[in-house]
Amino acid sequence: MAFLEKQSPGRVLLDDTVALTALIEASQNLHSHTEYIIRVQRGVSTENSWQVNKNLCLVSGVSLPLPPKKLLGNMDREFIAERQRGLQVYLDFITQHHILATCQLVKKFLDTNNYSANYTEIALQQVSMFFRSDPKWEVVEPLKDIGWRIRKKYFLIKNKEQPKERQVLSWVSLLFCVVSPLQNPYICPVTFANTSELSALVIRMFNEKGTLRDLICKVKPKEAFMRKYCNPKKIQGLELQQIRTYGRQILEVLKFLHDKGFPYGHLHASNIVIEDNTCKVLDIENSLLGLPSYYRPYITQFRKINTTESIDVYSFGHLLYEMTYGRPPDAVPVDQYPAVTNTSVVSVLQSILSTDACKTGMPTVAQLLQTPLFSDVLLFHSEKLQFKIPTKLRDALKTAKECMEKRLQEEQKTNQQHRRLTRAQSHHGSEEEKRRRKILARKVENTRAQTRAQTRAQTYTRDITISENIPGPPFCL
Numbered sequence: 137m138a139f140l141e142k143q144s145p146g147r148v149l150l151d152d153t154v155a156l157t158a159l160i161e162a163s164q165n166l167h168s169h170t171e172y173i174i175r176v177q178r179g180v181s182t183e184n185s186w187q188v189n190k191n192l193c194l195v196s197g198v199s200l201p202l203p204p205k206k207l208l209g210n211m212d213r214e215f216i217a218e219r220q221r222g223l224q225v226y227l228d229f230i231t232q233h234h235i236l237a238t239c240q241l242v243k244k245f246l247d248t249n250n251y252s253a254n255y256t257e258i259a260l261q262q263v264s265m266f267f268r269s270d271p272k273w274e275v276v277e278p279l280k281d282i283g284w285r286i287r288k289k290y291f292l293i294k295n296k297e298q299p300k301e302r303q304v305l306s307w308v309s310l311l312f313c314v315v316s317p318l319q320n321p322y323i324c325p326v327t328f329a330n331t332s333e334l335s336a337l338v339i340r341m342f343n344e345k346g347t348l349r350d351l352i353c354k355v356k357p358k359e360a361f362m363r364k365y366c367n368p369k370k371i372q373g374l375e376l377q378q379i380r381t382y383g384r385q386i387l388e389v390l391k392f393l394h395d396k397g398f399p400y401g402h403l404h405a406s407n408i409v410i411e412d413n414t415c416k417v418l419d420i421e422n423s424l425l426g427l428p429s430y431y432r433p434y435i436t437q438f439r440k441i442n443t444t445e446s447i448d449v450y451s452f453g454h455l456l457y458e459m460t461y462g463r464p465p466d467a468v469p470v471d472q473y474p475a476v477t478n479t480s481v482v483s484v485l486q487s488i489l490s491t492d493a494c495k496t497g498m499p500t501v502a503q504l505l506q507t508p509l510f511s512d513v514l515l516f517h518s519e520k521l522q523f524k525i526p527t528k529l530r531d532a533l534k535t536a537k538e539c540m541e542k543r544l545q546e547e548q549k550t551n552q553q554h555r556r557l558t559r560a561q562s563h564h565g566s567e568e569e570k571r572r573r574k575i576l577a578r579k580v581e582n583t584r585a586q587t588r589a590q591t592r593a594q595t596y597t598r599d600i601t602i603s604e605n606i607p608g609p610p611f612c613l
Contacts, residue, residue, distance in 0.1 A: 170216050172223055176246050192245045198236065198366045202226050234433065234464070235366050238284045251286065259289035259307040262335050272296050273339075279304070281360035283406075285427065292342060292358075303327055304342040308425045309335045319522035322389045324409060324416040336425060340418070348382075348415070349405035352462050361406075371462035376478050379459050382408075384513040385415040386455070390448050390501045396523050397530065399423045399444040399537045403451040404430045405458050414517075423540070434468050438494045439548045443541055449498050453488030456481070469494045480509040 174188040203222025244251040279290040328339040346357030353368035402422040469491040
């Protein structure tokens, strides 16, 4: 087998927050065909790696840069090297695409051993077992692929005592903690919650209009997550007054949770529903369930985003961008913004998503509430806020928060070291660096040759001088 030139690896963040590195290699069978093999590495250790040699069938609505095949001349080394580079670009595009990288097909393709379980079947079995003990509930239909997490499944259900109402049940494997009673006008209430040793289920009212992202992308809420959001055909940002009102309401939720010492970290447009011009935040229990943040692939790249509050502020920046322009940013950091009627929106976005903000730090939730964009927005809800946290749970939340931040900081440090190593390897293997090393080696060899020539000349001169100074034999008659 002849392994061709390796390309820079793509990285995909798995649901358990472990990064994989995927690298295309080509092996040529001179008698039949060429096989392109993916070498996958978990984390930064080369010892934890394996090969993937199978096909990926991905239907996403996104135009993917798959390199073309060739009927004749497909065994030519130049074509193999060119196609290998094209396949690496294709793989990098998938693993760096925020939605495609979270797709179960992609994760199962790269890491079959850890993603072989059928969580839809597992969830349905455990939900059915729970409903046997509480027969008033009934599953209407599974909401397949409506979310992006592999270990979280959704079902449309109904209460037999109120058969016309539809509610949504979310099931999660691997429970960490339990949610306490909570009352806030901007948090979607939980109808029912239950836990077991292996999983948790939470029931809320089903919003027929879908989430805020469904509203922005003009899609139906029951459609699959990847099909809805990868390449939406119709998008529309919100009006300025909506942006200000919803933004203020969301910031109030974040401040309320932070004041209570409750870590959230899961703010994004699919975790918000709109009811009567009021934002309601979903899934505040996610951090207690041990689930990683939607924006974790971005967060791990910036060491200044190292607290639960900075995670929420950064997530709010993404949400504000999406509400303003109708789509998420193409890349982060963001230093260029399309024109908007109100410059205060751009000012807030720059304070969160710009290169300077990501490197030096971003504002707190309290500081965002004092910006001109949100400070004078009137809120009309006056009911008493409630979040009773027992002492033991408060201590557990504090410990969990500290552990989350410590793990994030360790992962950011590891990622930075990995990026430095990758850049060094890429630079060392680049054509420009190879030419530079050849030139340098040639110069060194020329210098050595000149030194050797000078040494030989000096030795020859010294030998002649010595021979001239040696007296000859006496002259005899």
